[in-house]
Amino acid sequence: MNFHIMTLFPEMIMGALSSSITGRASDKGYISFNAVNIRDYSNDNKHHKVDDYTYGGGAGMLMQAQPIYDCYLALKNSIEEKTDKKPRVIYVTPQGSVFNQKMASDFAKEDDLIFLCGHYEGVDERVLEEIVTDYVSIGDYVLTGGELPAMVMIDAISRLVPGVLNNDESAMTESFNNNLLEYPQYSRPEEWMGKKVPPILLSGDHKKVDGWRLEKSIERTKERRPDLYEKWLLENPPKPEKKKRRKKKNTEEAESVNLENLE
Numbered sequence: 718m719n720f721h722i723m724t725l726f727p728e729m730i731m732g733a734l735s736s737s738i739t740g741r742a743s744d745k746g747y748i749s750f751n752a753v754n755i756r757d758y759s760n761d762n763k764h765h766k767v768d769d770y771t772y773g774g775g776a777g778m779l780m781q782a783q784p785i786y787d788c789y790l791a792l793k794n795s796i797e798e799k800t801d802k803k804p805r806v807i808y809v810t811p812q813g814s815v816f817n818q819k820m821a822s823d824f825a826k827e828d829d830l831i832f833l834c835g836h837y838e839g840v841d842e843r844v845l846e847e848i849v850t851d852y853v854s855i856g857d858y859v860l861t862g863g864e865l866p867a868m869v870m871i872d873a874i875s876r877l878v879p880g881v882l883n884n885d886e887s888a889m890t891e892s893f894n895n896n897l898l899e900y901p902q903y904s905r906p907e908e909w910m911g912k913k914v915p916p917i918l919l920s921g922d923h924k925k926v927d928g929w930r931l932e933k934s935i936e937r938t939k940e941r942r943p944d945l946y947e948k949w950l951l952e953n954p955p956k957p958e959k960k961k962r963r964k965k966k967n968t969e970e971a972e973s974v975n976l977e978n979l980e
């Protein structure tokens with residue numbers, strides 16, 4: 718996967734993504750980062766201006782269409798020399814669809830992705846109409862620019878690219894797969910500050926451990942993310958009862974039946 722980032726602050730992107738897991742993965746060639754300075758494409762040879770006042774008035778400056786479009790064309794042409802596929806262009810904006818794990822795995826299937834990071838009061842609408850394929854936000858709050866959101870998305874997408882994580886399993890079992898949050902985990906020592914590791918995890922019985930983990934995932938999701946829990950319940954409806962039994966109390970029963978379903 719090749720990430721191309723159109724930005725006014727390429728050093729911010731390269732600095733952060735060159736460290737830790739994404740840095741190691743790019744050293745090994747599983748992913749690459751190419752942060753391009755939009756300012757380098759300004760037609761204003763003297764001041765390299767990239768922004769101007771907004772028509773109709775209003776506070777702040779707007780990023781102009783021309784430098785962004787020329788920057789995009791240069792990237793698109795270099796990508797199309799290698800593949801004949803037109804790359805997706807993600808504009809990171811609080812006005813986009815809210816990013817989630819499903820979108821991350823969808824984007825991870827691409828060979829090249831272009832991110833456009835806005836600044837100031839935004840970007841001239843005409844260039845967005847011309848080049849953007851996906852409008853994506855990282856949440857309902859406003860940041861000073863698109864670099865941090867782009868890096869958040871790139872990090873989440875990168876770890877789904879084969880080879881990036883050492884342990885393939887950790888990408889499979891963690892939070893948000895099946896709409897469940899991850900179960901609690903423990904490491905040594907067996908007792909810390911008077912708190913003991915749940916004995917079942919020391920039992921060596923993998924089936925029981927899996928059952929316990931699933932139960933904890935469900936409990937945790939229900940408590941912390943009732944919205945996700947509802948989705949999970951829809952996808953894992955309680956099995957119809959075989960024999961007529963006296964009715965147990967509502968959700969307790971739903972969960973125990975759901976646990977059976979997944980065994």
Ligand code: ADE
Pocket residue numbers: 809810811853854855856857858859860861862863866
């Ligand atoms: N730019 C500014 N705020 C943002 C957000 N919440 N998501 C994506 N891009 C942004």
